[in-house]
Amino acid sequence: MDTTWHLEWAHGACDVHANGGMLGGVAFALGGRTIRPFYEAPWLDRPEPQPAGLLGVMRSEFPCVPFGVPYARAALPDDGLPGGWRDAVVTPIDARDAAHDASDDLQHGYGCTGAWTLMRQSAHEIEIALDYPEGSPIRRLTRIVRADPSCAALDVVLRIDARAAARRPVGLHPNLALPALTGAFRIEPGAFAFGMVHPGGPEPGVSRALAGATFDSLGSVPLRGGGTGAFDRLPLADATEEIVQLCGIDGTVTLADDAARTRYRLTWDADALPSLLLWISNRGRTHAPWNGRNLCVGVEPVAAAFELGCAASLAPNPIDARGVRTALALSPGAPTEIAYRFEVLDAR
Numbered sequence: 001m002d003t004t005w006h007l008e009w010a011h012g013a014c015d016v017h018a019n020g021g022m023l024g025g026v027a028f029a030l031g032g033r034t035i036r037p038f039y040e041a042p043w044l045d046r047p048e049p050q051p052a053g054l055l056g057v058m059r060s061e062f063p064c065v066p067f068g069v070p071y072a073r074a075a076l077p078d079d080g081l082p083g084g085w086r087d088a089v090v091t092p093i094d095a096r097d098a099a100h101d102a103s104d105d106l107q108h109g110y111g112c113t114g115a116w117t118l119m120r121q122s123a124h125e126i127e128i129a130l131d132y133p134e135g136s137p138i139r140r141l142t143r144i145v146r147a148d149p150s151c152a153a154l155d156v157v158l159r160i161d162a163r164a165a166a167r168r169p170v171g172l173h174p175n176l177a178l179p180a181l182t183g184a185f186r187i188e189p190g191a192f193a194f195g196m197v198h199p200g201g202p203e204p205g206v207s208r209a210l211a212g213a214t215f216d217s218l219g220s221v222p223l224r225g226g227g228t229g230a231f232d233r234l235p236l237a238d239a240t241e242e243i244v245q246l247c248g249i250d251g252t253v254t255l256a257d258d259a260a261r262t263r264y265r266l267t268w269d270a271d272a273l274p275s276l277l278l279w280i281s282n283r284g285r286t287h288a289p290w291n292g293r294n295l296c297v298g299v300e301p302v303a304a305a306f307e308l309g310c311a312a313s314l315a316p317n318p319i320d321a322r323g324v325r326t327a328l329a330l331s332p333g334a335p336t337e338i339a340y341r342f343e344v345l346d347a348r
Helices: 086-088 309-314
Strands: 004-009 012-017 022-030 034-036 117-121 125-131 136-147 153-162 164-169 170-172 175-177 183-191 194-197 240-247 251-259 261-268 275-282 295-303 328-330 336-347
Touching: 004 125, 004 136, 012 136, 022 153, 022 309, 022 336, 086 309, 153 170, 153 328, 164 309, 170 336, 261 295
Parallel strands: none
Antiparallel strands: 004 012, 012 022, 022 034, 117 125, 125 136, 136 153, 153 336, 164 328, 170 295, 175 295, 183 251, 194 240, 240 275, 251 261, 261 336, 275 295
């Protein structure tokens, strides 16, 4: 059974779920309207087979420690990977990290499926925590979700306590709902050094972006069929699944939902998480549980090499080679804290 803790204040309401420490049921009140910006997986709580692991609990927002998926290295073809990526995904991780634990290979980390514990709750704040397995170099995650009493905004703090020195990819995973109208949702990122397309294609045969390509503007991303496509206006007209990463970003992104007549802003500590990964799930996965119906965008601050997990993120890789870190250094003597904020800017 999933325990939930509820926050409600003058400008909104939300739930924090014990399963995976997920944020869910987020509703903001602004200008006499109720605004629900976040996505929750369309199969949750419905009379259909529920997937195991992360997909069985995937809601609006959650931390990923380590960030990445266990099947990525096996699923990516060894031949045909763009330069610099093949060695990154096939080098055994144990050769680089003696602290590697089996829990590091869980999809987006143990925190996404573990049962979190309530530490304290007040009128505007919920604090939860989760102890990691004893073999992990990560001792505990602590998560504070704080409602801003003065406006429609949530402030979140993630604290990572380590039991051993280690480097790990780390990320945050806000999922935003997309409207049905093509191009009605705009992504306006802050300044970034360069963009890069996922090196293997998140959905082989479906993904349209040119694997491993670099770009300067989200509005002009190279396509595998030639030319460029605009990935800053969603949903896309064609069913697809895309992942791109904006590397060396300044820690800000504005999101405008023209269909809902609303704008949002996500800000975070870019010194800790220097990239923004965009997971564009645009009805491109036809197998269960997606069934061609999933429509969302993950707007994910990361210190990681895409979602390729510990293997690629800890190895020399084309993102790290250009001076943008793809992992966080964790130390038992110095807890790591990452702060971020999601706010509604206006409702027109």
